[in-house]
Amino acid sequence: MRKRPVSAAGACLALTALTACGRFESRPEPPGAAIPADVPSKPTYTTAKAVVRALDRAGIDCQSLRARDYDGSSTADCVATVDGVRVENEISVFDPDVVSNSEIGTSIESRRTGAYAQTLVAAGNWYIRVMDPPSAPAIAKALHAVVLDAKGKGTKTPEYPLPDIPSTPTYKKADDLADDLAASVGCFQRETTSTGSIKCETGKLGSGSTDCAVLTLHPTHARRDAALREAIKYRGVPAELVTAGNWTVNLCDTTLGAKAARDLGGVVVAYDGR
Incomplete structure (x- = not known):
């Protein structure tokens, strides 16, 4: 059976959306939020486990609870002791060849807003959700990163002060x-x-x-x-x-x-x- 020739127009239509007939076009940056301007561009890491190791080198032993690697991202949860407080941290690292800056910025924005707005430590291609916000500055200093506080949108700090709190009783356990x-x-x-x-x-x-x-x-x-x-x-x-x-x-x-x-x-x- 004689094969039917494919026209140049048909071949052009068969190409993916990333190409045009006779030339390649760069993928446009998807719409989204920008990474905050005060987030430094370095250091960068390839996996979340590498961030855990960096914390350890800086003197903050963060014991891994779990770690997962995906196509385009890597996550890990670890527990560290900061100023006598055991702190759980959720680490997210993104592959810049797969995940764009605007997608990282959108992820940061979504975590910092809403009813359960989170405090983050961020730099390069990664951020950490710090479950204990007072510990965030120490973690940021150890990793040469910045603290991104939870935004006011969707949250409200009560206007009244804390009551007088008795100094006793105290507990050892x-x-x-x-x-x-x-x-x-x-x-x-x-x-x-x-x-x-x-x-x-x-x-x-x-x-x-x-x-x-x-x-x-x-x-x-x-x-x-x-x-x-x-x-x-x-x-x-x-x-x-x-x-x-x-x-x-x-x-x-x-x-x-x-x-x-x-x-x-x-x-x-x-x-x-x-």
Whole structure:
């Protein structure tokens, strides 16, 4: 059977969108947000594990929890101790041959805005979500990067100051705090997180009504207050915490705060989410 010749026009139509008949055209930069101007262009890394190693060389041992490599990006989660606080970090590294600057900028913008706006450390082709914002400057300094604070859009820092917080009681172990919370509003099915906090269920076993609590010990009052302000800043997200001394209890059930504060000798720090 005789093959039908392909016309020059047909051959041109068969080429991909990245080419034109007789010549190649560069791919246009997709629309999106620019990387913030104060983000330095270096250092760059090929994988998220390389960022973990860079932290270690700078004196911040970040123990890897998990790592994943994809086509165009690499991620890792690790836990470091910064100023006595165990901090979880989410690392994202992008391949510039696959992911454009505007796509990285859009990703940064989306993380810094919204109801759950995040604090980032960024440089080159990567950024880190720092779960404990007060630790971000130390991590940025170690990696020659900058801190990108969560933006005001979608978030609201309450206008009222923190209440007077009693200096006692204090605890040496989070489990001791959990025991006292258990005697007040319940704290069972305990789970210790990677950062040393305790998650547990409140309510009473068999009552058919349970909810959650997160218990955290803090090395300084400044760290405690920073954690309180971080917890109550999100617009649209009600928060109820009990605190005193060196600890905070973040309660999912906002009706339990007054009783827990009375029984544990603390005060309530709350935000209605508006």
